Amino acid sequence: MATRVPREDLRGGTGRGGLAPGEQPGVRGHPEQSGWDLTTLRRREREPWFDPAGLLLVEDDDGLAGSCWTKLHPPGDVGEIYVIAVDPDRQGLGLGRALTLSGLASLAERGATTGMLFVDGANTAALRLYDSLGFALARLDRAYVGEVRP
Numbered sequence: 001m002a003t004r005v006p007r008e009d010l011r012g013g014t015g016r017g018g019l020a021p022g023e024q025p026g027v028r029g030h031p032e033q034s035g036w037d038l039t040t041l042r043r044r045e046r047e048p049w050f051d052p053a054g055l056l057l058v059e060d061d062d063g064l065a066g067s068c069w070t071k072l073h074p075p076g077d078v079g080e081i082y083v084i085a086v087d088p089d090r091q092g093l094g095l096g097r098a099l100t101l102s103g104l105a106s107l108a109e110r111g112a113t114t115g116m117l118f119v120d121g122a123n124t125a126a127l128r129l130y131d132s133l134g135f136a137l138a139r140l141d142r143a144y145v146g147e148v149r150p
């Protein structure tokens with residue numbers, strides 16, 4: 001279950017309407033989400049916090065174009081852009097911005113007064129998008145890796 005967002009209803013604009021329930025465009029190269037498959041998606045949909053109103057999907061004539069999955073954190077004043085992705089063939093056309101704004105609007109409609117998200121520090125496109133929308137850095141996490149030998 002998800003919410004179809006007609007193109008004309010996207011905030012800020014250029015999305016092109018429709019969707020296929022339960023589908024999510026590939027988050028190619030994303031460190032945590034690129035391995036998601038339908039089983040992963042179905043499992044997330046069974047989480048107690050799942051709300052179909054918070055999973056926005058947009059399609060165009062060629063199929064699913066992008067999605068924005070949002071999540072309200074208890075008690076409900078903080079809302080997260082949980083997973084957002086635009087099909088690689090449709091990136092750079094304004095759809096990511098429109099989907100982010102629509103996701104935030106959806107969170108606000110459901111009671112959130114603060115929007116938040118996590119983003120990889122190497123994800124230049126996403127960082128620029130969120131910066132341009134006025135998001136401020138709240139926390140910086142570092143992950144370290146090193147070779148180990150027996």
Ligand SMILES: CC(C)(COP(=O)(O)OP(=O)(O)OC[C@H]1O[C@@H](n2cnc3c(N)ncnc32)[C@H](O)[C@@H]1OP(=O)(O)O)[C@@H](O)C(=O)NCCC(=O)NCCS
Nearest residue numbers: 027084085086091092093094095096097119125126128129
């Ligand atoms: C991040 C993502 C959703 C942006 O979607 P998009 O439709 O390409 O973005 P838009 O066309 O709306 O661009 C919005 C802003 O993002 C930034 N941006 C987009 N692509 C960029 C790129 N390749 N390099 C640098 N900045 C970029 C720009 O600031 C742009 O604003 P501008 O056009 O006024 O300069 C998309 O790149 C994506 O799906 N990435 C893979 C999944 C992912 O990383 N999701 C975010 C996880 S937190």
